[in-house]
Amino acid sequence: MSNRIISILKKRLARKTWDNWFTTFQVKKVTDDKIIFSVGNLFIKDWLQSKYGSVISKAIKEAYGKNLDYEIVYETTEPEAFNKSNESYKGPLVKKKPLLISNLNANYTFENFVVGPENRVLYEVSLEISRNPGRYNPFFVYGMVGLGKTHLLQAIAHKIMELHPEMRVLYITSEQFMNDMIDSIKYGSVRDFREHYRKKADVLLIDDIQFLIGKNGVQKELFHTFNELYDAGKQIVICSDRNPEELNGFHDRLVSRFQMGMVMEICPPEKDTRFKIAKKFAERESVSLPDDVAQLLADSVDGNLRILRGVIIKLIVQSSINKERIGAALTNQILAAFNKTTVSIKRMKEEDLIMSTIEAVMGVSPEEIKGTSRKQNIVLSRQLLMYILKRHHGKSIKEISKITGKRHSTVIHSIKKIEMSVIKGNTVVKEKLAKILNTMATSSAAG
Template identity: 40%
Template sequence: NSQLNSAYTFENYIEGDCNRLARSAGYAVANKPGTTSFNPLMVYGGVGLGKTHLVQAIGNHIKNSNPDKFVLYVSSEKFVNQFIESLKTNNVQDFANFYLLVDILIIDDVQFLSGKEKTQEMFFHIFNHLHQSGKQIVMTSDCPPRDLKGLEERLLSRFKWGLTADLQSPDFETRMAIIQKKMQGDGIDIPDNVVEYLAYSVDTNVRELEGVLISLIAQSSLNRKEIDLELAKQALKHIIEDVETEVNLDFIQKTVAEYFQVSLDSLKAKTRKKEIVTARQVAMYFAKEFTSHSLKSIGYHFGGRDHSTVIHSVQTVSDLIDTDKKFKASIQELQKKFKSKAG
């Protein structure tokens, strides 16, 4: 049993600027395991960015084209637990022998090995043996190897023999493509404006994006309603409230609008009246300070402005804070409100 999940393939792994190097290195390894210079292949990146999907896709690809190869996927956590179990039951040799038979070893989340010296020793032994025999090793980690605290230097130096490639947060276009592909795969219609809205709003990681889509599909079937923008906003509320800090965009816009005594709608409108422009700039300034939204996403939520407008607003507010004492006091007052809410 290879422990592979056949749902993870290259076909449904969307390529984008955020994953291009890792994906193409993975694809090369999948086609020529053990014989490229990408051995080991180490893929690192934050949570939900597609590490497990990518390395599973490598495993599935190899297994499908070489049915006689022994491909093994194992999480580092499982590796550690199996090893500890083998120590308890005096079966360490069996444990080692099993891993020495593997042709392609995929080991996920190696940061989990940190501080576990005995397990690392065993892994070092297995690694050397497999590598010397021309077997492919693929690993993932949640941080670059140089930041893997609690891992032995001799093991870290082995990781550098091959290729290290990172996964970045998906960019806007990749998020659009992922949403379209997932919904297509489920045979669900989603209008373009909803795809765009979601791609703008959820810019942290792919897992969160999937969570929103699941919630959206559930809402749609619960309400017996086609997917539209209104439903998408509802679905997003359910998810984002848990994830984001208390100080979200809505709260910032409402608070700032109230403070400057302008209407909430005007912050998102095209109007260039001076008092509204100032309120809008201040709200953008706080959106940047207190939320995790990208500049692009902030602009989108202020009436579809582009990211350079957001940069300009933040700059203008910073300049005013430096030159205008009264203005500075207002900003500090607002800041207090947000800080106390953020806790």
């Protein structure tokens, strides 16, 4: 009979709804007058009760031929952590004046976030988190590059500040967290660093967590920060380019913390949504985009929305310089130029892209990098390549050794050398590294 309720529900609900909300839903116990269901996540329990209560009641009636009460319970794999957090949460701990302790992009709001069917649930959940910070913890959003993760994170931050002005909201990238940690070690201010992250924020939003892959020391620090905030019932929101299980090289205990709350994927926008997003991008620049142009863009550019935005910005700039109307002709021209660059970038292997960027920034060719010269600039370029391959692209020592033709011990030594330079605050190395990474990010985003 219990299987029957599950199959009735499956039939009544859309596939996407089932996948989003009901995959952990099970019949736990049936008594004469009550059915107890269990789910694997606290947020889902509340969400099902408030949004799908009547569907569940109807399924019970269909299965048993009568109305029966039901209850949904949450079965945790980490009972202590969850219970502790719920008991201890009694609203924001720091009741102070509205205080923004991070820089947010004013455009990244819910109002500017175009919602299509592919991301409606994610949008609703994000709003719900903003209304009840600390209740559904943590909230983990993952998805491919340029799909709006940062936008959504910051929209949550904006909304929480609007609805709960007493809360202190801290938005950071994980790279910033790492740099702050390194600086605090360097300047002997670890206590201040911990105070800042563990005590001052009521809401912590961390962008691009995948940046910490392989960075064990920073992960350890983050783990303690996470636990302290979590135990105090403070909201944690995290985003990443991959789901928690795919965060290879992350401590298991951190991954399991990420999985304790709500994990949701941000999906690529469908064509109709891209049309609306194109209009919104132009509107953000105070320009009205004709429908035929928005349609052409929605048909031509999919995936990374930063490319769509890049095309629209170019379109606006070109039309203003040339005093030319924004129409299909100009749009096609700009699209063609964009396609050339993005296609050639896509065709490149990541190591070739890094090497060509190093060549542009350092003036050292791939042949010189793979060669045996001990010239200072060439050695530094070689070490930077190995460091980026390891720390930013998760390549193994073996793979890096194959790409560069260098021995394992040389690869390990080179990576350590750059790491130490960053920790010690060597400005030349830090600046070159930042320039290479920024150049790569810009070229892969927009060509």
